[in-house]
Amino acid sequence: MSIFFLHPLYLLGLVAASLPILIHLLNRRKLKRIRFPAVRFILLSQKRISRSYRLRHWLLLALRTLAVVFLALLLANPIFQTGAGLFAGGGPVSLVILLDNSLSMTWSADGNGFKQAKEAARFLIASLNDGDRAALIPTNLTGKEPFRLKGEKEVLFKELERIEIADGTANISAALTKAYELLNEPAGQKEIRLITDMGLTGWDQFSTSSLKQYDPSIPLKTIRTGKQQQPLNGTIKEVRLASQGVGVNLPLRFEATVANFGVSEIKDALVQLSIDGQNKEQKLTSIPSRGEAAVSFQTQLTQAGPHVGRVSLKKDGLAGNNAVHFGLDAQDKLRILVVDGDPQTSLVQSETFFLIRALNPAGEQDSSLYLPTVIIADGLNATSLEPYQVVILCNLSSLPDSLVPKLQNYLRQGGGLLIFGGDRVQMENYNLKLAQSSPPLLPAPLREKKLGPEAGGEKIDRFDVAHPALQGFSDPILLDSIKSARVWGYSRTTAPGKSALISLANGDPLLIEQKVGAGRVIFFSTSADRDWSDLPVKTAYLPLIQSLTNYLAGGKRGAMDPGITVGNPKEFSLPPSYVGKSLKIIKPNKQEVEVPLAPDKDRASATFQENDRAGIYRLSLPVGGEKESGMPLLYAANSPFLESRLDEISESELQAKLKPIPVEVISIDSLQQGGTRMDLALPLLGLLIVTLLTEGWLAQRI
Amino acid sequence: MTNDEKNYFDPKVLAGISNLYLRARWVVEGMMSGVHRSRSKGFSVEFEEHREYSPGDEIRRIDWKALGKFDRYFIKEYEDETNLRAYLLVDTSGSMDYASDGITKFDYGCTLAASLAYLILRQQDAAGVVTFSDHIEAFIPPKAKRDYLLQILHALENRGPGGETNVGRILEEIAGQIKRRGLVVLVSDLLDEPEKILKGLRLFRFKGNDVIVFHLLDPAELSLPFDGNILFEDLEELNLRVVADPRAIRKTYREVVEEFTSRMRQECHDNIIDYQLISTSTPLDRALASYLSWRG
Structure with a gap:
């Protein structure tokens, strides 16, 4: 009222x-003064x-x-x-209906929430009189829709029919800003109706400061859909890869975390893993109220290339997002040529002992993604580099003349080169062959060998975790491990410490990078074995070597991509030859969208905004561009984890959030029961x- | 004759009076002796007195013997034989100094009194004038000399309006000074306690005088024609003031005035006093006509 x-x-x-x-x-x-006798x-x-x-x-x-x-x-x-409807009387009405089409509407009102909301919107549209105008805005909007006020009810009904549940979270700020923009112009009675389940998610981050425009004289009348009976409310929180890399015919382990938002325990819920649409493994689990449970899966991929994975949660009467999608890029084993510059008769004393163990800990051919082949320096001339994704030179005294053009050609085509220092390295030869070659294969010339006692070794101080080669090292355990290592011998370069991927406490670079054509060179200034540092015996050594190898082999191959959250943009970066062409994206609902690739520094880049559906998005590269090694051709988008939570925001909380905009919450029933509107003129x-x-x-x- | 005298004898007014006079004279000449004799029998006594010379007196009437004795000019006056002694009592209190449009009540009263004196003297009757506020300002005893009019006019002109009204007490005082019966003409707005006024008038009647009351009121006093909120300040009592909306009280005011004048009229009638309510917008000849009607 x-x-x-x-x-x-x-x-x-x-x-x-x-x-x-x-x-x-x-x-x-x-007062007028008058002198008067009577x-x-x-x-x-x-x-x-x-x-x-x-x-x-x-x-x-x-x-x-x-x-x-x-x-x-x-x-x-x-x-x-009285009531919330618009009925006869009054002047022309300008009405904006904000329809909550976030995922939580799927489960509200015992599964009828969105249906109820649409009926309420239809009721409001039907209540419009001649001269009234209305606009319909879904709360999950991309911001590009051309909303406008219109008086044709049939058009509005058709628009209403087209609105579907989105897989993302309501963008209340954008929708409300748009509503106030639309109501900026017209005179007369202005109305905003928000039809929602009052789901807490979406309001979490909202504040009126996020509104670009609002008018406190136009109140927000909120029509809430019916309340649901306390349903079982659970979802899959996350799925992560529990094994090292994703390789063909290698054991692949996943760990899924399932969450229960409800107050009652979810018993015997079925959690299922499927790869490329095929059910691989399923397990029953129980999830305590307001708690979580972990479920592990193991499987194997037989083919290299992209795969799609899905973990789903099934249980009768369960409300909440029931599936999480992810992408997998399975790769064949990485062939790595390791050149030992200081071979020893004792295997343990070999320059490459720790390196080989890091690449293939079990020493079995089928147990690791990496397939290292060790040769001595003399064998280099006779070995073709083409079959190998990465070449690692360990403590090589000098480089044969014929090797340099070979390496240059190899690198131009996208190969990766990792050079370790050591006591045998002749700096003049390295500088002449690598640093002064054209193009240079070393980022900076070598200056001197620094060698001290083990006890006086330098600590590793700076570590660029933002670099793609070192991204896995944000884990504090690995970081602590690598920082505990001591380096007492290394080849000092003239490269500035700041450009290094890893630097010592005294500022000298330990790891520096050089790009050559499509390939990359990384110079590790200390030795690969334990002669000059104790890094090989640290926990971090294995993931460091594997990570560097992966990077040099061409990006994030052999990895799991958990995807993005629905509503967020996806960015793509391709070689410059793609500039001016368009990337085709096939959305989960089979809709095809062309995204133009624009120049961005020395790359062709694009940003795709319309990730409004949960599922797998497939990419199709335009013809004519060079093949980009490692460019994933699919990605997953998942609904926000919290969107499954059916907790509601209270009226008082809503009023506090929207202050100074007046808020009134009306039940959907009172709308349907109608109300009266009387013109008091x-x-x-x-x-x-x-x-x-x-x-x-x-x-x-x- | 001064300008003021011209005011009192406005030709227009005088023309009106003249016509009335002609008609009155015809009535007087036909009925005068009988009426006068019967009314004033035994009072015809010659009377002579001296009075100081005043401008306008005829030189030939100066008593040269008296000049030799007192070294001052005195005029010898002779009382003509007359049948009527008229006392014109003119109220000169502050309340008379009011005019909503045109002539003040004081000027109107003086004109009226002068006209009456003129008429009376022209009829060979004795006319005198008394001006008063809360005390007697001037007392000119009635005489029947034709040139006495100048003295009467002088007394009327001598002093402007001012002071408070105390009609009742003044009437008692004047009644005490009038030794011989005659005609008492009261020209006043009667803004005093009605009881006191009537008491004084009754006293005149008690002594055998005929009494005519000319109750002068300004048209504004009768109708209260003002608009808007007004602070009314009394002309006599400075502390008497009141804020009023004339629109709101007009009807009641008129009733109050009507009650007052009705009461005066009734009481006068009961005491055989001729009462005339005269608005200062009324032409003078009508007022004089009422006197002539009394004479008739």
Whole structure:
């Protein structure tokens, strides 16, 4: 029940209600003075009429004041309304209906939430009169939709039909800003109705400061869908890869975390893993109330390349997002050529002992993604580099003349080269062959060998975890491990410490990178074995070597991509030859979208915004561009984890969030039961006429 | 004759009076002796007195013997034989100094009194004038000399309106000073206690005088024609003031005035006093006509 005004500006006229009183007071101050002989007769007259005169006088003043009040109210045109509907009466209405189409609407009102919301929207549209206009805005909007107010009900009904549940979270700020933008222009009665399940998610991060525009004189009437009976409310929180890399014919382990948002335990829920649409493994699990449970899966991929994975949660009556999608890029084993520059008869003392163990800990061919082949320096001339994704030179004293062009050609085509230092390295030869070659294969010339006692070794101080080669090292355990290592011998380079991927405490670089064509070179300034540092015996050594190898082999191959959250943009970066072409994206609903690739520094890049559906998005590269090694051709988008949570925001919390915009929450039932809207202009006009007539009659009497 | 005298004898007014006079004289000449004799029998006594010379007196009437004795000019006056002694009592209190439009009540009263004196003296009757506020300002005893009019006019002109009204007490005082019966003409707005006024008038009647009351009121006093909120300040009592909306009280005011004048009229009638309520917008000839009607 409320009263609102069609033309509230006229309420300023209420100030004029003080005019009769002011005039009365001014008249008293501006008295005309007359010298008169028969004052005693005047006194006598006043005594006689005193009481009734004063009464009539004040009554007249009150009537005049009331007349002004009634006139101001009449011009402001008050409307008395009960219920939330728009019914007959009043002037033209400009209405914006915000329809919550976030994922949580799927489960609200026992699964009927979105249906109810649509019916309420239809009811509001049907209630519009001639001259009224309305716009329909889903809360999950991309911001590109051309919303406008329109008076054609049929068009609005069709728009309503087209709105579907989105897999993301409601973007309340954008929707509300758009609503106030639309209501900026028209005059007359302005209304905003938000039809929602009052799901907490979406309001979490909301504040009025995020609104680009709002008008506190236009209240937000919220129509809430029916409440659901405490359902089983669970979802899959996350799925992560528990094994090292994703390789063909290698054991692949996943760990899924399932969460229960409800107050009752979820018993015997079925958790299922499927790869490329095929069910691989399923398990039953129970999840405590407001708790989580972990479920592990193991499987194997037989083919290299992209795969799609899905973990789903199944249970009758379960409300909440039941599936998480992810992408897998399975790769064949990485062939790695390791050149040992200081071979020993004892395997343990070999320069490459720790390196090989890091690449293939079990020493079995089928147990690791990496397939290292160790040769000695003399074998380099006779070995073709083409079959190998990565070449690692360990403590090589000098480089044969024929190797340099070979390496240059190898690198141009996208190969990866990892060079370790060591006591045998002849710096002049390295500088001549690698640093001064064209293109240079070393980022900076070598200056001197620094070698001290083991006890006085330098600590690793700076570590660029943002670098793609070292991204896995944000884990504090690995970081602590690598920082505990000591380096007492290394080849000092002239490269500035800041450009290094890893630096020592004294500022000298430990790891530096150089790009050559499509390939990359990394120079590790200390030895690969334990001669110059204790890094090989640290926990971090294995993931460091594997990570560097992966990087040099061409990006994130052999990895799991958990994907993005629905509603977030996806960025793509391709070689510059793709500039001006378009990337084709096939959305989970089979819709195809072309995304133009624009130049960005030395790459072709694009950003795709319309990730509004949960599922797998497949990419199709345009013809004519060079094949980008490692570019994943699919990615997953998942609904926000918290969107499955069916907790609601209370009316008072909502009012606090939206302050200073007035908020009223109405149940959907009260909308359906209807309400009444009465234009108070006519009664006010009647009152005004009666007041004026009474005033006139009384004024005559006085 | 001064300008003021011209005011009192406005040609227009005098023309009106003249016509009335002609008609009155015809009535007087036909009925005068009988009426006068019967009314004033045994009071025809010659009377002579001296009075100081005043401008306008005829030089031939100066008593040269008295000049030799007192070294001052005195005029010898002779009382003509007359049948009527008229006392014109003119109220000169502050309340008379009011005019809503045109002539003040004071000017109107003086004009009226002067006209009456003129008429009376023209009829060979004795006319005197008393001006008063809360005390007697001037007392000119009635005489029947034709040139006595100048003295009467002088007394009327001598002093403007002012002071408070105390009609009742003044009437008692004047009644005490009038030794011989005659006609008492009271020209006043009667803004005093009605009881006191009537008491004084009754005293005149008690002594055998005929009494005519010319109750002068300004049209504004009768109708209260003002608009808007007004602070009314009394002309006589400075502390008497009141804020009023004339629109609101007009009807009641008129009733109050009507009650007052009705009461005066009724009481006068009961005491065989001729009462005339005259608005200062009324032409003077009508007021004089009422006197002639009394004479008739």
